[in-house]
Amino acid sequence: MEKERIEFTLNGEPVSCWCGAGETLLQYLRGTACLRGAKNGCGTGHCGACTVLLDDKPVRSCVTRLSRAAGRRVLTIEGLRGADGGLHPIQKAFLDVGAVQCGFCTPGMVLAAKALLDRRPDPTEEEIASALEHNYCRCTGYVKIIEAVRLAGARLRGEDPGLEAVRTLEHTTVLQGRGATARPRRVVGRSLPDLDGPAKVQGTLEYCGDLQREGMLHGAFVWAPAPRGVILGLDAAGAEEMPGVRRVLTHADVPGENRLGTFEREQQVFCEKEFYFLGDMLALVVAETERQARAAAAAVRVRWEAREGIYTIAAGLEKGCVLAESGRRIGDVAGAKAQAALVVSGEYELERVEHGCLEPESAVGCLEDGRLTVYATTQSPFEIRAMLAHVMDMDEEKLRVVGTPLGGGFGSKCDAHIEAAAAVAAHALGAPVKITLDRRESLLLSTKRHAYQTRYEAGFDADGAIRYLDAALCSDAGPYDNLSSGVLMQSCIFAGGPYRIPNISVAGRAVRTNNVLGGAFRGFGINQGAVCIETLLDEAAEKLGLDPFELRRRNALRAGSLTVGGEKLRHSVGLLDTIDACERLTREALAEYAPRYPRGDKALGVGVASGYKNVGVGKGVPDDGGCILTVKPDGRLEMRVSGIDMGQGFRTAMLQLCAEAAGWETGEIDVVSGDTARTLRHGQAVSERQTLNSGRAVVEAAARLREVLERDPWRPGETRSAEYYFRAPPTYPLEDGEARRREGEEYRNYPAYAYTTQAAIVEVDRGTGAVKVLKVVAAHDVGRAINPHIIEGQIEGSCSMGIGYALGESFPSVEGVPVNLSYGKLGLPRIGETPAYELALVEDPEPLGPFGAKGISEVATVPMTPAVLNAIHDAVGVRIRTLPATPGRVLEAMRRARGE
Known part of the structure; x- marks a missing residue:
């Protein structure tokens, strides 16, 4: 060369x-x-x-x-440096407004902003969007990024406008729920900057792909050549002779069980005889450089024969390839149908969606301190360690898994992916081995939000009370059960939305196919059902002549209500408060927008939807978290807390809880998380569980540390320690009818719930079918707001995902082959599509949670999609039941409505 x-x-x-x-x-x-x-x-x-x-x-x-x-x-x-050698004003502004979440996009955003501000010191919001149009952020929803650029510009011009002056795209009100009383706190309730924010804005935070080790080798996979086939042989002779190649690893090199998975272990580390989708791994080439490894992997010759695959839900059902079934019947659906004053129904086609994390999957396997250690982009360090014990045929104590800072997660990094291959390679070669996927590989291997086909029917009495729900849901799981059975069960439990429904028939099936894998994604199966029930409620409100807020209010869950799962809700049921707040704020917003429309072909519409989501995994899976607090010899407090930070502000929230409960200043506390060797065992970082579980452990550990220090005060050079392991009350899966009968009012499907009502104000172009979301109104029951800026960012980022799911995001495939395998073709929202936000944080304390707090990171995705769909109907009178609602689909629906 x-x-x-x-x-x-x-x-x-x-x-x-x-x-x-x-x-x-x-x-x-x-x-x-x-x-x-x-x-x-x-x-x-x-x-x-x-x-x-x-x-x-x-x-x-x-x-x-x-x-x-x-x-x-x-x-x-x-x-990039400031005049004093510290943070540049742009970096400082990103921290001050809360524009940093996972941080993976932040260095690029900051530099793009610098180029703009050097050229245009006082840019408009439109100029900011234009300058940053090539920079994606999947976490924030872009609102705070725009604010950060405006604030930085003002400061660089010598102005000091204050944070509120640049908050032109968002406004937040904190409200007290029914019966709740505000208790001022020293640290909890304050918008502290992200704990790791300085490292993120300076580009110094080490993600897994940034890790370096002496003598580190690199791995590249040999992938399945087709979605379905039989392996006749692998010819690696030529690859093994290529420059830098150390070894080609196959299933024969796996010391123990050749199986992947955090729960169900169906996928093979390296396929032995057959492959079942394009993300199956056949071998790993290990070489001195990544470029050498990839070149050699491409030189491995795979001899194979094709086998018939299954590529649609219908084909899977026809062949009996049902992975899981779930559902429940309550009351007399047939009788309720006969008596209903109104029946509405619909069939829905919901496309699979890619998470779009900016950081691709990465893992580093190495031998450290006598243990086989794997650093990985994972939300599940302890589950990965348990899996590796089987794969490596080792005791768990001889293994260590470190969850590195994540450049986005959203559920995609719950499952096992490449961690086992990194462990096998490091063990086999006795050297550190890094594997980092490129974007195409990530899109093939990573799980997606499931594609669903559903049929929904709901009946109402003349006053708008829901009398029955009859629903059938079917998902495309891909070839393996990567949480698909759990997603399906959750779809069934939440099929009726946050409403009281006396008669229910819900039946769900997950079908095996040879498409890409379905798995966890923000909302975990609730989003698909929410699209169905919330659009049907909107249709019912129209036909009954009821306001859509009022229809939801009449049917809303409240304390004492029974869920579809049969759980009696006890407390912190803030749904009615969110409906009231969202209605008031939406009417105020419409007073601003309505006079401007219609405007040529542009029509204005408003849509509303409510939602709720579990806090904690539940369904029989233990919800836990732990905290170890140690006063070090120098007087600093070390907090080792169970959990993973993927940009949702976990480490910052735990810091605030610890400072509040222990009485330390935040600057005196060091936070350790994500390391199986240093923290107490805990479950996956999913289901909005960490604030409640780990946060409760932090508060309880702090109380015990106070007791220790009262009995035996700390002295310089000494240590004092206390710990607490929290385990939430037991929960039960939907199918456990015996537990429902046995536990009575103590029966739970989940530890707690979060509630929300949202509205979308949209503009629809009758000439093109294009939809623009102008404003989002979102009222959320948060239990207790630990850090309002973090909560705002979580809501705005989640709503952005919900808007994307409604209008543009999809991951279609043909015969098991994805149509789009580049980041730019996923349909993800861009900065120029950012709406304004009016937020209401309703504080209705959850007794299980720390200071009454509960999770917020997922529920905001749930009602946003149907709210947008309902707004489209309000604007142009058409119902879109196939997602996404692209301009072409909206235009075609309008043509059909006109009889063309």
Whole structure:
């Protein structure tokens, strides 16, 4: 390979280096220069995580040739400094407004913002959106990013407007729920900046793909050549002779059980005889560099024969390939049908959706301190450790799993992916081995929000009370049970939404196919049913002549109500408060927007939907969390807390709870999390469970530490410690009828619930079918707001996902082959599509939670999608029952409604 020497300036310093043909600027920065603030989120120039400045202009360094830097100036996030050598005003602004969540996109966002502000010191919101249009953020919903740029611009101009002055796209009110009383706290309730925010805005936080170890090797997979087939043989002879290759690993190299999974272990680490989808792994090539490993993996010859695959739900049902069934019958549905004054029904086609985490999956296996250690992008460190014990045929005590900071999770990193391969490779070669997927590989392997086909029918009496629900739901699971059975059960439990329904028939089935895997995604099966029940309620309200808020109010769950699962709700049931708050705020918003419409072909519509979601995994799975507090010899407090931070602010929230309960200042506390060797055992970071479970453990451990210090005060050079392991009350799966009878009012499906009501105000173009969400009104029962900025960010990011699910996101496939395998074609929301937000945080304390707090990170996705669909109907009079509601589908629905 021919190389040329080039010279340029990097972060103000002259650089001379050899430039290989085809070498990208990002490869040089992350490799030779050891500057890892720029991230490789896609490798195709779509996501913007790799943005750096080239002669003050933003470029996507993953597709920019290194040769283009010759004679020019390159600025990376590592070279950005303020006048005092500390944080640049842009970095400080991102922290101050809460614009940092997972942080993976942040360096690129900050540099793109710098290029804009250097050119336009006082940009409009439209100019900000245009300048950042190539930079995706999956976490925040972009609101706070826009605010951060505006605040930074003002400060750079010598102004000091204050945070409220730049909050033009969001406004938040904190309300007390019925019977709740506000209790001022010292730390809880304050919007502290993200604990790891400074490292994120400076690009110094180490994600798994950034990790380096002495003598580290790199792995690349040999993937299934088709969605379904039989392996006749692997010819790795040529690959093994290629430069840098150390070994080609197959199923024969797995010391123990050749099975992956955090619960059901159906997928093989390396396929032995057959493969069942394009994300199956056949072998791993380990080499000295990633480029060598990938070249050799491409040289492995796979001999195989095709087998007939299953690629639709209908085909799976026809062949009897049912992975799981769930459901429940209550009351007399047939009798209720006969007496209903109104019946509404619909059939729905809901497309699968990709999580869109900016950070691809990565794992590093190595031997450290006598233990086989795996650093990984995981939400499930203890479940991964248990799986590795089977794969490696080792005791769990000889294994350590460290969940690295996640560049987004949203459920995609619940399951086992590449951790086992990294462990097998490190064990086999006696050296550290890193595996990092590229975006195409990530899209093939990672789980998706399930595609669903549903049939819903609901009956009402003349006053709008729901008399019955008859629902059938069927999901496309892919070939393995990566939480698909749990998602299905949850779909059935929440099929009726947050409403009292005396007569119910719900039947669910998950079908095995040879498409990509279905799995956990924010909402965990509730979103699909919410689309159905909430759009039917909207239709019923229209036909009954009732206001949609009033119809929901009449049917809303409240303390003492029974859920579909048969659980009697006890407390912290804030649904009615969210309906009232959302109604009031929506009417105020409409007073602003309604006079502007109609405007040419543009029509205005408003839609409302309610939702609720479990806090905790429940369904018989233990919900737990632990905390170990230690006063160190220097007087600092170390908190080792069970949990994973994936940008949702977990570590910051735990810090605030600890400071409040223990009486320490936040700056005196060190937080350790995500490490199986240093924290108490806990379940996956899913289901909004960590605030309640781990937070309760923190508060209880702090109380015990106070007792220890009262008995034996700390002295310099000594340590004092206390710990607490919290386990929520027992829960039961939907099918456990015996538990319902035995437990009576103590029967639970979940530890707690969160409730919300949302409205979407949209503009629909009658000429094109394009839909624009102008404003979101979201009222949320949060239990107790620990950190309002974090909660705002979680709601806005979740609503953005809900809007994307409604209008653009999809991951279709043909015969098991995904249609789109690049980040830019997933239909994810961009910054220019950001609506305004009016938020209400209703505090209705949850007795199980720390200071009454409960989870918020998922429930906001649930009603947003149907609220948008209902708003489309309000604007142009058509019901969209096939997602997403693309302009073409909306236009076609309008044509059908006109009889064309």
